[in-house]
Amino acid sequence: MVRSRSSANKWKYINPSYYLKRPKRLALLFIVFVFGSFFFWDRQTLVRDHQEEISKLSEEVIRLQDLLEDLKNDQSVSGETMNFSHSDGDVGKKIDYTEDPVDAQRREKVKDAMRHAWSSYEKYAWGHDELQPQTKNGVDSFGGLGATLIDSLDTLYIMGLDEQFQRAREWVANSLDFNKNYDASVFETTIRVVGGLLSAYDLSGDRLFLEKAQDIADRLLPAWNTPTGIPYNIINLSHGNPHNHGWTAGHSILADSASEQLEFIALSQRTGDPKYQQKAENVILEISRTFPDDGLLPIHINPEGKAVVYSTITFGAMGDSFYEYLLKVWIQGNRTTAVDRYRKMWETSMKGLSSLVRRTFPSSFAYIGEKVGDSFVDKMDELACFAPGMLALGSSGYGPDDSQKFLSLAEELAWTCYNFYQSTPTKLAGENYVFNKGQDMTVGTSWNILRPETVESLFYLWRLTGNKTYQEWGWNIFQAFEKNSRIESGYVGLKDVNSGVQDNMMQSFFLAETLKYLYLLYSPPSVIPLGEWVFNTEAHPIKIVSRNDRAMTSGAGKSAGQQKSYKRPLTRREGRFGNK
Numbered sequence: 001m002v003r004s005r006s007s008a009n010k011w012k013y014i015n016p017s018y019y020l021k022r023p024k025r026l027a028l029l030f031i032v033f034v035f036g037s038f039f040f041w042d043r044q045t046l047v048r049d050h051q052e053e054i055s056k057l058s059e060e061v062i063r064l065q066d067l068l069e070d071l072k073n074d075q076s077v078s079g080e081t082m083n084f085s086h087s088d089g090d091v092g093k094k095i096d097y098t099e100d101p102v103d104a105q106r107r108e109k110v111k112d113a114m115r116h117a118w119s120s121y122e123k124y125a126w127g128h129d130e131l132q133p134q135t136k137n138g139v140d141s142f143g144g145l146g147a148t149l150i151d152s153l154d155t156l157y158i159m160g161l162d163e164q165f166q167r168a169r170e171w172v173a174n175s176l177d178f179n180k181n182y183d184a185s186v187f188e189t190t191i192r193v194v195g196g197l198l199s200a201y202d203l204s205g206d207r208l209f210l211e212k213a214q215d216i217a218d219r220l221l222p223a224w225n226t227p228t229g230i231p232y233n234i235i236n237l238s239h240g241n242p243h244n245h246g247w248t249a250g251h252s253i254l255a256d257s258a259s260e261q262l263e264f265i266a267l268s269q270r271t272g273d274p275k276y277q278q279k280a281e282n283v284i285l286e287i288s289r290t291f292p293d294d295g296l297l298p299i300h301i302n303p304e305g306k307a308v309v310y311s312t313i314t315f316g317a318m319g320d321s322f323y324e325y326l327l328k329v330w331i332q333g334n335r336t337t338a339v340d341r342y343r344k345m346w347e348t349s350m351k352g353l354s355s356l357v358r359r360t361f362p363s364s365f366a367y368i369g370e371k372v373g374d375s376f377v378d379k380m381d382e383l384a385c386f387a388p389g390m391l392a393l394g395s396s397g398y399g400p401d402d403s404q405k406f407l408s409l410a411e412e413l414a415w416t417c418y419n420f421y422q423s424t425p426t427k428l429a430g431e432n433y434v435f436n437k438g439q440d441m442t443v444g445t446s447w448n449i450l451r452p453e454t455v456e457s458l459f460y461l462w463r464l465t466g467n468k469t470y471q472e473w474g475w476n477i478f479q480a481f482e483k484n485s486r487i488e489s490g491y492v493g494l495k496d497v498n499s500g501v502q503d504n505m506m507q508s509f510f511l512a513e514t515l516k517y518l519y520l521l522y523s524p525p526s527v528i529p530l531g532e533w534v535f536n537t538e539a540h541p542i543k544i545v546s547r548n549d550r551a552m553t554s555g556a557g558k559s560a561g562q563q564k565s566y567k568r569p570l571t572r573r574e575g576r577f578g579n580k
């Protein structure tokens with residue numbers, strides 16, 4: 001009963017006459033209706049927004065899970081195999097990758113080498129530039145900027161050595177001080193410190209690294225204030241006052257002056273301040289005005305005027321990374337028309353490179369010679385062994401014929417470089433080689449300072465061809481380092497690759513480059529894919545960002561569009577080292 005009465009009472013509320021007699025209630029009902037619909041509409045919008053966000057988030061979760069899967073795979077030494085079908089962006093043909101259990105074991109061995117090198121540095125040389133392992137002390141060969149530590153950040157990160165990375169990060173946050181009364185090399189500081197910090201930033205997303213990179217770059221920048229825009233090679237970090245080495249008679253060195261583009265362009269993209277990019281690109285613009293038909297430049301250039309300086313032409317010491325960066329700026333800009341000019345200059349230089357290629361007798365090893373004026377010199381630095389990797393990386397930008405031609409040249413040169421190692425009693429390469437008729441190759445300068453160039457090239461060749469031979473060669477080189485260079489307190493170079501007598505220096509590039517390239521040689525190609533990253537000349541990977549600005553015109557980099565196009569990548573361990 002009670003029920004029926006109550007329901008009968010309710011019915012009157014939907015009878016219009018009830019409200020017509022009560023205008024206040026009608027108004028109230030109207031207000032309730034308006035607010036109600038607004039509320040409903042608002043919820044709907046919120047729900048839609050949330051759904052979008054959720055679907056984005058779940059995409060990211062799926063991506064992160066994939067990456068975590070990769071990571072687990074990274075660390076597994078089990079017999080599991082995984083097939084990756086990948087294309088390194090458009091830099092290579094599609095290669096089917098099958099994880100080989102041997103790869104996982106080798107990767108683990110390389111990681112162990114990094115642990116050993118790093119813990120020795122931590123124990124005996126913490127905060128110093130480099131470790132002297134025999135005497136167990138640190139030395140400040142770069143002004144006391146923690147060169148080994150900064151050079152190692154990305155290697156530690158990529159290898160998943162998280163605790164070590166965190167300790168290094170704390171040092172950068174609390175103890176890294178650039179205000180040093182020290183005459184620093186602009187080039188070495190750029191490739192190691194600016195490059196290392198930028199790479200750590202791109203990988204971890206931690207803005208601390210970007211701020212530090214900008215701080216040191218600001219201290220280097222006055223070096224570019226010259227009549228031509230070609231920088232002086234030395235600057236005092238606390239006082240400025242840029243100048244050149246005494247031994248170059250006031251001239252600048254080609255590689256030192258014209259391989260800061262990757263770092264400075266990246267810095268402008270990430271900070272939104274175009275000045276770094278402008279300074280670095282103006283150098284190439286200046287050089288392009290008098291670029292020779294063979295694209296080969298002597299290693300000394302004049303920062304004060306246009307006079308050509310008589311000196312050596314080489315793909316080894318003091319020339320090398322100039323050519324490397326012509327290609328890599330093109331790749332960094334994602335091969336757009338804005339960076340076309342770099343590619344054209346590079347192709348011109350590769351004609352020049354081809355003109356320097358000779359073959360030994362009797363074994364017909366291909367090598368890249370040098371030139372002084374018109375005379376040809378039958379000598380090649382181990383440093384020039386980066387060239388096979390560069391040629392392989394650049395081969396994809398050519399039409400099919402040239403592409404095959406340069407890839408074949410790359411493979412031939414890599415064979416030669418591998419033999420620089422195999423031909424000595426220690427199986428480690430000397431610093432340079434001379435080529436006399438009838439003797440193939442002979443060690444010139446006989447030290448080995450743990451250099452990376454040959455394993456760097458093997459890494460590129462393996463990534464781009466999928467040919468496992470290059471992994472085998474890399475493994476033999478790694479084992480020679482383990483045998484000759486590993487001591488209880490780190491890794492040392494050799495004073496002589498014939499006798500095996502050791503030196504007392506663990507070069508920072510051993511951790512930055514040699515061990516990183518070896519690690520990647522046994523990792524799935526999805527770890528630092530070449531379609532997304534470009535390595536600076538110290539092996540620091542920097543994210544590729546498509547460029548739409550007009551490159552190398554005065555005011556290059558001013559276009560806002562370019563700065564906007566930089567989105568910080570979401571990377572494997574974003575969540576853990578996170579954005580602050």
Ligand SMILES: *[C@@H]1O[C@H](CO)[C@@H](O)[C@H](O)[C@H]1NC(C)=O
Pocket residue numbers: 081082083098
């Ligand atoms: C990987 O590929 C190989 C050959 O293409 C095939 O035999 C093997 O079954 C694949 N493994 C997995 C786990 O898919």
Ligand SMILES: *[C@@H]1O[C@H](CO)[C@@H](O)[C@H](O)[C@H]1NC(C)=O
Pocket residue numbers: 181182183236239240241
């Ligand atoms: C740094 O530059 C200042 C100013 O030119 C100079 O006086 C000082 O000697 C330099 N320091 C070193 C270590 O060369």
Ligand SMILES: *[C@@H]1O[C@H](CO)[C@@H](O)[C@H](O)[C@H]1NC(C)=O
Pocket residue numbers: 411415467468469470
């Ligand atoms: C792999 O590379 C080596 C060395 O360049 C070469 O001799 C061999 O023919 C290559 N293998 C394949 C399958 O291309």
Ligand SMILES: *[C@@H]1O[C@H](CO)[C@@H](O)[C@H](O)[C@H]1NC(C)=O
Pocket residue numbers: 334532544545546
């Ligand atoms: C580079 O360009 C290709 C297309 O040409 C595009 O698919 C890719 O996403 C671009 N990469 C970056 C990092 O912008």
